[in-house]
Amino acid sequence: MKHFISIKDVADLTGLIKTSKEIKQNPHTDSELGRNKTLGLVFFNSSLRTRMSTTRAAYNLGMNVIALNVSSDSWQLEFSDGIRMDGGTAEHIREAVPVLCSYCDIIGVRSFPALVNREEDYSEKVINSFIEFGTCPIVNLESATLHPLQSFTDMLTIEEFKSVDRPKVVMTWAPHIKALPQAVSNSFLQWAKQMDFELTITHPEGLELASEFTEGIQVEYNQEKAFEKADFVYVKNWSSYQDYGKVVGQPDWEITLEKLRNTNEAKVMHCLPVRRNVVIADNVLDSDHSIVIPQAQNRLYTAQTVLKEILTSL
Ligand code: CP
Numbered sequence: 120m121k122h123f124i125s126i127k128d129v130a131d132l133t134g135l136i137k138t139s140k141e142i143k144q145n146p147h148t149d150s151e152l153g154r155n156k157t158l159g160l161v162f163f164n165s166s167l168r169t170r171m172s173t174t175r176a177a178y179n180l181g182m183n184v185i186a187l188n189v190s191s192d193s194w195q196l197e198f199s200d201g202i203r204m205d206g207g208t209a210e211h212i213r214e215a216v217p218v219l220c221s222y223c224d225i226i227g228v229r230s231f232p233a234l235v236n237r238e239e240d241y242s243e244k245v246i247n248s249f250i251e252f253g254t255c256p257i258v259n260l261e262s263a264t265l266h267p268l269q270s271f272t273d274m275l276t277i278e279e280f281k282s283v284d285r286p287k288v289v290m291t292w293a294p295h296i297k298a299l300p301q302a303v304s305n306s307f308l309q310w311a312k313q314m315d316f317e318l319t320i321t322h323p324e325g326l327e328l329a330s331e332f333t334e335g336i337q338v339e340y341n342q343e344k345a346f347e348k349a350d351f352v353y354v355k356n357w358s359s360y361q362d363y364g365k366v367v368g369q370p371d372w373e374i375t376l377e378k379l380r381n382t383n384e385a386k387v388m389h390c391l392p393v394r395r396n397v398v399i400a401d402n403v404l405d406s407d408h409s410i411v412i413p414q415a416q417n418r419l420y421t422a423q424t425v426l427k428e429i430l431t432s433l
Contacts (some may be wrong), residue, residue, distance in 0.1 A: 120428040122250060122257045126309045127267050132274070137276050139417075139424040146179050146423065152430050153182030159223030160186040160260070163230040163245065168391060168418050169260050169268065173227055175208045176423035181428060185223065187250050191295050198244055211282070216324035218251040225429055227257045234298050234364035239297070240264065256429045266302045267333050269390050270310035271421040276414045277314070277351055285315050291342060293320030293398045294372050295356035304357045305332045312336070321345035328360055341396035342372060349382040352408075354389045354399055374399045379408055386410045 122128055127137055130274050142148075151336045158177040160170060170186065187193055196215055197208035204211065219226055229250050231242035240263040249257045259267050277288065291305060303327060312335070320333060321342045321396050326331065339345040346352060359365040373396070378384055387408045393399055403409060 120425070120432055122256050123267060123425045123429065124246060124250070124262070124312065125259070125306070126270070128267075129268065129271075131388055132310075132313050133346065135271070135424060135428070136275055136278055138427070139271070139420045140278075142423050142427070143417070143420040145219060146420070149427055150179065150181045150284075152427060153177065153180035154181075156224040156430060156433075157183040157185060157222065158403065158426065159219055159226040160184065161189060161219065161226060161228045161249075161376055162186065162220060162260070163181075163189045163228075164228055164304075166260070168415050169229060169422075172415075172418035173258075173260065173268075173422045173426075176419055179423055180426055182224075182426070182430075187219075198248055209389055211315050212248045213252055216249050220253045220255040223255060225258060225426065226253060226263070227260040229260035232300050232302070234300065237360070237363040237380075256433070258429070261300075264302050265306040265309070266390070267306055267310070268418065268422055268425065269303055270306040271425070272414065272417045273307055273353065273390075274310050274314055275417050275421055276388065276410065277316070277397060279413075279417075280410055281350060283350060285317060287319070287348055287349045288316040288353060289319045289321060289345050289349040289385075290353040290355065291320075291345065291374070292326055292369075292372060293354050293356050294368060294370050295366070295394065295398060298358040298366050299356050301357040301360055303402040304328055304355050307353060307355070310337060319345050320348075323367065323372065325361060326357070326359060326367060328357065341351055343378065343381070346378060346385070347381045349385045352382065352385045352387050353377065354387060354393075356398060373397065374403055375388055376400065376402045376406065376408075379403065384408070390412050391415055414423045
């Protein structure tokens, strides 16, 4: 594996999940693989799980880790070409990325969308600049439109918790007070399509995601109907793709215990962080339905799998 930007970088998904299960059983087997190698973690946005799990994964492989919070620790970066840099940006991405790659063997990048200009966000300017100007492998720690480390984790978690060969997996929109990216949802669909799932998306009309991600997947606008006999309910808010970045208020789409009554005792998943009693009710998160903690724990093993794959090909 050269870079890890999306599912397109995965040649063998079944093999990757198998490796992550092996790593989960024996996380210290490859503790020499990353000796004298350094992982750089570049954060343009906040993180708890991604930062901690990727750092721990690198330590399990014997790597060193350096994290940079761009907005608070570093120079403000310029991405436009041919401009006179007499404003707020002090360093151009054309210098910053090669310099970072001269210190690090692998670089992970987290950069959320601004949710103002759809074309700009979907062009993936930040992560593509790291690939273009970098000389080392780049790992997507959540970009403007995709979160592949989360999706890989979600696939591993469903594989672990499924009780039937072909589970019914329902990805449901849920309300939120802020404009959130579509990255987790887009990416979940990219990965879930490659699995043997009965896959359904449910959301209020008008909240359709980009067709490149939803193509071929059943959309059911009636949440109650969508949940019937579901084995997994994957909960995620996203702001409008059509009316780009708009927050849609639909409080009745919150996930409550009552809504799970016609499921197949569905396991409830969420990438976290989750706003209790806005997105998912306490009585769901504190019940046996919820698998959000083991799901988050799996972030460690999938991150370690990806780093192992890249280290092996250096
Ligand atoms: N799910 C996830 O990516 O969590 P963080 O934003 O805390 O990294």
